[in-house]
Amino acid sequence: MILNFNWSESSSKANFFTNKTNRFIINWIENDNLWNGQTILVGPKKSGKTHLANIWKEISGGFFLDPECSNIDYSKNIIIDNVNRFSEEKIFNILFNSSQSNGNILWLIEDLNFIDNLIPDIRSRFNVITHMQIPNPDNEICIAIMHKLFRDFGLDAHNDVLQFIIKRVKRSYDEIYNAVSRIHTQCIIHKRAPSVIFVSSIFETSLN
Template sequence: MNPGQLAFDLPHRAALGAEDFLVSDCNLAAVRMVDAWPDWHGAVQVLVGPAASGKTHLVRVWQERSGADALDPSTLDISTLDARAPGAAIAVEDADRAGFDERTLFHLLNLAREKRLSVLLTARVSPNRWPFALPDLLSRLSAVPVTEIGAPDEALLRTVMLKHFSDRQLTIEPKVLEFLALRIDRSLEAAAAAVDAVDRAALRSGRKISRQLVVEALGPPATME
């Protein structure tokens, strides 16, 4: 690979099996909630966490175990829900952000109880902050169990970045990984973005990942005035 060559957006496949999920104190409650199915306390569960915190990974694990269908909240309608067989499992991601019709969501919550459905909703914020106004829906949501994924610790950040590099078939030395971890915000979204930036810089330059490459990819650290 020649220095300065173009970096193409080649797809990479993230490992999303149960054995690939990185368990830490911040997500242990979420893992236990998924593991507890089908003995949930309530037909509907809400999983809350920031972007890139592992919600989608846990949904995929739950789908594998439960046979759940993933439904798009922005296109979901009552007739689609009514067609679900008793005892079916349904996963709906980004329930707080994707234009969920209030009456459709209310119908889903009622149907879950009537047909003994298993429903897993994910969101970035708790249901009491969702942009809904229907009183009956708000009342029903207030009774739904919520499991939150918290902020990651430093060890998890490093491990997650190492997994991202591995998913892209890239290697990084431990000291360089530690250097990278110290230069990003403490969030899994920032970790994923940093890995992507370093990957692109490595592709463009044709060099292995080093401290200098990290600096070039992320820019110089902010300085105190």
């Protein structure tokens, strides 16, 4: 029987899958010598930006900055997630004040077009910061992500199920997450495990 327990995503380093396509990202996160004050981590939804930020948080002793925070300690390492929640004035002040300190800042941005739409003073400052782009997932990473998501949802999906799904979804983080999330919902509703036969029926009715 499948029960609707509360579930949580694991954001430990062990649960961030790496291979030759994205290993440079985790190497950068872990190596203080590569940092030059600030880094912009760019990636689409569900690509692991916050997961990577949590890994860096544990390594560096950093913290996630609240948009409403007015008393910022720039000597600490700072993570800025969902940059669109911050006003342009706030972003400019952070960029200016952090340049006078020894702390590092990790900016998490979904799309670089966000920077292009900012005022020139902010845009020019962002343009000189190191950019790290999370690459699109290959098959190996897609399979690993699905395995992790099913585990996070409390479901045991065998390899034949993962292979079945990977042939029917686009190679994108968002598509993978949406597919597994919908399968999880149907498993809860019907109290079924994610077998190939059951997942096939879900694709026929709701994923097409």
